Amino acid sequence: MKVTDHIKKANGKTLFSFEVIPPQKGKNIQDLYNNIDPLMEFKPPFIDVTTSREEYVYVDKGDGLLEKRITRMRPGTVGICASIMHKYKVDAIPHLLCGGFTKEETEYVLVDCHYLGIDNVVALRGDARKDESYFIPTKDGNAYASELVQQISNLNKGQYLHDDIKVEHNYDFCVGVAGYPEKHMEAPSLTTDLKRLKAKVDAGADYVVTQMFFDNQKYFDFVAKAREIGITIPIIPGIKPLAVKRHLQILPQVFKIDLPETLIEAVEGCKDNKAVRQVGIEFAIQQSKELRDAGVPFLHYYSMGKSDNVQAIASALF
Numbered sequence: 001m002k003v004t005d006h007i008k009k010a011n012g013k014t015l016f017s018f019e020v021i022p023p024q025k026g027k028n029i030q031d032l033y034n035n036i037d038p039l040m041e042f043k044p045p046f047i048d049v050t051t052s053r054e055e056y057v058y059v060d061k062g063d064g065l066l067e068k069r070i071t072r073m074r075p076g077t078v079g080i081c082a083s084i085m086h087k088y089k090v091d092a093i094p095h096l097l098c099g100g101f102t103k104e105e106t107e108y109v110l111v112d113c114h115y116l117g118i119d120n121v122v123a124l125r126g127d128a129r130k131d132e133s134y135f136i137p138t139k140d141g142n143a144y145a146s147e148l149v150q151q152i153s154n155l156n157k158g159q160y161l162h163d164d165i166k167v168e169h170n171y172d173f174c175v176g177v178a179g180y181p182e183k184h185m186e187a188p189s190l191t192t193d194l195k196r197l198k199a200k201v202d203a204g205a206d207y208v209v210t211q212m213f214f215d216n217q218k219y220f221d222f223v224a225k226a227r228e229i230g231i232t233i234p235i236i237p238g239i240k241p242l243a244v245k246r247h248l249q250i251l252p253q254v255f256k257i258d259l260p261e262t263l264i265e266a267v268e269g270c271k272d273n274k275a276v277r278q279v280g281i282e283f284a285i286q287q288s289k290e291l292r293d294a295g296v297p298f299l300h301y302y303s304m305g306k307s308d309n310v311q312a313i314a315s316a317l318f
């Protein structure tokens, strides 16, 4: 079922959803199930599965020489979605990236999604590869998420890349895109970034999921500004419970977001990471309650591995 239909069906009630990361190459999917299992009692209508970019690794060839090779450390997003749907009878949503994929490869992924009964996808550009200082579009790939959304919209209308091939079509993907309450790190201003978001909506996006934020006012202002420029689709807040002391440096550095002073002080006062995890849980509960009271359609959690903290938060709310 489409995310937008889940929202309509909920009739104003705030629902719970979360995101998982595929296990690293060679690991077992059971680890992922162990983290999903405790969250199922909160009845998520959907679970997102991220996609990781390809990266360079150095492989020891055994003769003392290292060879630089390209690899994907966490493959299998669409397969994992199929397993989640089969095991838990919920919608699973693959994240699709521009980076690392030609448009043709993307079309094949969409065809696979359709075969598997996946109704939703999240269309993203992806970050720059670790060995590149800025995002370089893949040859024959999409350069911006708006182009990827357009490709999916075209497929929904029956326009394949190779239109000369006459095939039946009944694609009808619901498309999610990313939004940034504190602007995307590369955008010159929030206003410009919002115009880019509008371009994704105009290309056919059906809903937005936000980057994590820790100050709800930033989300409320972002939604108000989006509405002012004619973005009417649902904007789902993404919430990350702060979990370790190092997050005080990592989160602002990697995601270019601000942390409230009250949270920083509470974390700095913790004697170990167990205490930090508890501070993160309590903060996220308060943040989630305020968002729920404001009537957000979903509270979407970035679980990133161990899900005990998201479980504690959901227990307080759902």
Ligand code: FAD
Pocket: 049, 050, 051, 052, 053, 095, 097, 123, 124, 125, 126, 127, 128, 143, 144, 145, 146, 177, 178, 179, 184, 185, 186, 187, 192, 193, 196, 200, 209, 210, 211, 212, 238
């Ligand atoms: P875009 O919307 O394409 O925007 C990227 C930048 O380009 C922005 O600064 C924008 O303002 C600018 N821009 C857009 N259009 C134009 C234009 N026409 N001309 C000039 N500038 C333009 N990353 C992963 O690798 N895997 C994931 O699974 C993943 N999931 C995510 C889920 C969510 C909810 C969010 C918020 C992020 C996720 N990311 C993921 C991270 C995301 O890939 C990065 O933030 C990436 O840098 C931007 O992706 P985007 O889709 O927002 O890009």
